[in-house]
Every structure is written in C-alpha cells, then in structure tokens.
Amino acid sequence: MEALCRCMLCPTHIAARFWVCEKCAKAYDLDKPFADWPAWAKQLKADHQAMRRSERQRFDSGELTFSDSPEAERLAYGEVNSDPFHNGER
Numbered sequence: 001m002e003a004l005c006r007c008m009l010c011p012t013h014i015a016a017r018f019w020v021c022e023k024c025a026k027a028y029d030l031d032k033p034f035a036d037w038p039a040w041a042k043q044l045k046a047d048h049q050a051m052r053r054s055e056r057q058r059f060d061s062g063e064l065t066f067s068d069s070p071e072a073e074r075l076a077y078g079e080v081n082s083d084p085f086h087n088g089e090r
C-alpha cells in the first residue's frame, strides 16, 4: 500500500484515520485540529487524501485485495467517517 495507512510526511505506518504520525505532528506543529493547520499542510493533506481515494477505488475495482492491508479493510468498512479531520472540514 502507498498512502492508505501511511503518514503523509514520512513512511511511518499509522492508523488510516490519521494523516500524520505522532512524530511528524510534533515536528511540524500539526498536533491540532485540521482547521488550524498551516496552508502547506492542508495542501499536502488534500494531495494525500486524493492518493488514498484512488487507492480505495483500486480496492473497489478488485485490483487490490483487502488481504494486502488490514488497515484498508477497516477503512472500507466506514472508519473514515469517524475521522475528526473530515468532520472539521465540513
């Protein structure tokens, strides 16, 4: 998997509902609500989100299988809806 379970700033594996790992959140001052993120981080997150979306489409089309990633399976079952960053955007 490329983006679904990865920190958007480094290769660290994280839960699918997070965008950055704990280390990057502290290092880049992103340890706060998405609405308070700096513009560059919001843009990066938007790019990362698009990557995740296309990966989910590959799952849906059968190109990738859930066995490749337990995290993606959890994502597909709606965990993304509980993403606090998503809620903050609306």
Ligand SMILES: [Zn+2]
Pocket: 007, 008, 009, 010, 011, 012, 020, 021, 022, 023, 024, 025
């Ligand atoms: Zn990171």
